[in-house]
Amino acid sequence: MNIQEIHKQFLESSGVSTDTRKIKKDSLFFALKGENFNGNSFAQEALNKGAKLAVVDESEYATTDRIILVKDVLKTLQELAYTHRKYLNIPIVALTGSNGKTTTKELINAVLSKKFKTVATQGNLNNHIGVPLTLLSMSSDTELGIVEMGANHQGEIQSLCEIATPDYGYITNFGKAHLEGFGGVEGVIKGKSELYLHLIGHKGSLILNLDDPIQHKRVGSTHTYTFGKIPEADLAITYALAEPFAHIKFGDTIVESNLIGQYNEVNLAAAAAFGSLFKIESSAIKEALESYIPSNNRSQLIKNKNQTIILDAYNANPSSMEAALRNLATTHSSYRLAILGDMFELGEAAAAEHQFIANLAEQFNIDQIILVGANFSKTQNEALCFKSTEELLEKGLPEAVQSKLSDATTLVKGSRGMALERILNLLEIK
Template identity: 50%
Template sequence: MKIEQLYNKFLECVSVSTDSRSIEEGAMYFALKGDNFDGNKFAQQAKEKGTRYCIVDNSEISEQDSDFILVDDVLNTLQALAKHHRQQLKYPIIALTGSNGKTTTKELIYAVLSKKYKVKATIGNLNNHIGVPLTLLRFRPDDDFGIVEMGANHQKEIIFLCSIAQPDYGLITNFGKAHLEGFGSIEGVIKGKSELYDYLKSNNKTAFINSNDTIQTEKIGSYDKVISFGSDVQNDISIQFISANPFVNVKFKDVVISSHLIGSYNYANIAVAIALGDYFKVNLKGIENGIENYSPDNNRSQIIEKANNKIILDAYNANPTSMLAALENFKNLEAKQKFLFLGDMFELGNTSTKEHQAIVDYIESNFETSTVFLTGKHFASTIAKSNIKTYNSFDDLKAELKHHSIKNASILIKGSRGMALERVLEIL
């Protein structure tokens, strides 16, 4: 079936889904396959739940129902359909990538632009070769903007996602030591993320550049379709950093905007949302309200009060760059007692030992009077001083914490998603 014919059937559907367990009546179901599952086997289940069409790539399955549409490859078809759908949309799409802060930045941009426009954005962090197509297929012709978050852990992924989403505007949050196992090095990260700039340049589209980031200014080079933002008054859009104690405050057009985000590293995320809002004519009050009304959730830089403790919960993910930024911010907070609960950083490849030891060395130099709990096999293999306690697993940590009573303290909790360190909250 040609993609144009499939698209007509897509227009009959209320949504798309790849999960037969939670599917909407009238949806189009894509029977994706993975290493440990085959969505074709659940097409009948999806049909029984009310799907309009099931896209399958197993000929035997397709013969079971006239609404089962056989294709050569379900994933390729999902991506091709999303690309075709994007070509029908007549409004701007903003793409963003980066090593840290993508989802927070995406949510901030959405919060600001939605004060004036009808906006759709990536839900959660559905930002890969499956998530981006699913995001695009949620966009509707009567929207005003689409915001697409793009993630990658190898070269050529960002340029591939750009070929599907075809953004009109793009930005990179930062370049950091994330997914080093796939990218190979920080230079590999920079090259991979900069594929967004490559796409924008080759298609004469516009880049938003944080002039405070020398790597961004270097990688964009002499390209002229650039909107610059940052603390320098010479930028196209100037936003001043005021403070982060603990929440980030900035000044824009003589108005102080107070966020609910902690850490000076969030300045850049706030600044680009302000810059996009200003560029697209959201009024100053709308920009201010968008930033000030946004509160982080889902274990991202949340401040929680529990048992007379002030807890910074930043356990959604971690890499050497974001871990160091969180530690630097925590170091500068005033507190009588400080406790650190840190978990392993994943996907670092053969740099893992060096990067975990570097974090331990930083802690030894900057948190001599703090109590530090490090969890995971990578941290457990480091060499640490006496105030730093290491545990091979969360169960080992949990057993130890039963003997501790932590009160009236400031606490940082941070680790990679697989460590699920938010479980510390249940113990405190």
């Protein structure tokens, strides 16, 4: 069965399933493989649970005419996504970057959905499997797609672009994320810029932050729609942090968001630029941005009388950690507490980058610093250190810190694997 025939079956199905625990009736089951599982062995189970067809790449599992044998299930899934994207023939917006991808994607979706029937990446399904699944979740009713692209090594964004073939693109920033896979900051810049190169080669358009000199330098001659503090930008933006929430202004429109921190101003501005590019009324852009509430441990604001907790435990790298610390230092609070967890995927730079953040935290106007994790525990500092989240949970906060929580502003930030949201009970006022 060729890809066109599989696509015909897909159009008559309820969608794609990859997990037999979540089988949709009349779906196509793709038997993907992982380090610890072989999806081929679940093909018959998928059919028993209601799947219409199953796609496998090992002949011993192709036991019925409802099981399609292909050379490579993952590649077939990607080819199906590409075929479906071409079949729909709708505008696709792609975005990548080191920090702020998911928040910016959610903001762009909130704005563009004011005018279009949109489908956007769910959560952070932004890799070689997530991008195809996002494209395959779009239907004939979809008018515009928004695809987040993540990467931890060079060549990955290029591969994702070949599947999604975006018409519009945006890179949030180039920062110190996934240094191990990219081989340093220059590798990050080169890898993320693969989105720009794709757009240039396919005569697409990119949204460009004129306030970012690195991006400005790498764009070249491709078509751009610009935003920034420069009056010559297509959408001139005024940034005006109104603690604790980020505000922006464009034209006569002031956006008062529910997002914490100055670093979120650019994310708001990018979404406003997309709205302006797609000719959405300023009032609708304002409504969309102001109604967005962050969730999933991303810059969540938790208030309890005079206590404020900024929970940002979904992801962390040196660039986002520095931005969060700078924001904490500017808050008007009688007691500032930073609880910082290890940053992952830094490779050989791990020791130096953790020491850099430990030094930076001590330079800022922060009353108490608590460092958590194997890497932070090895740094030279005057902070309280715990080797793991489990050790912090077991030992608890010192009484001197506990007594200040009622009037504190507390930043909780670390990589996903640290699961620092588990310590929230330690921050309850006794």
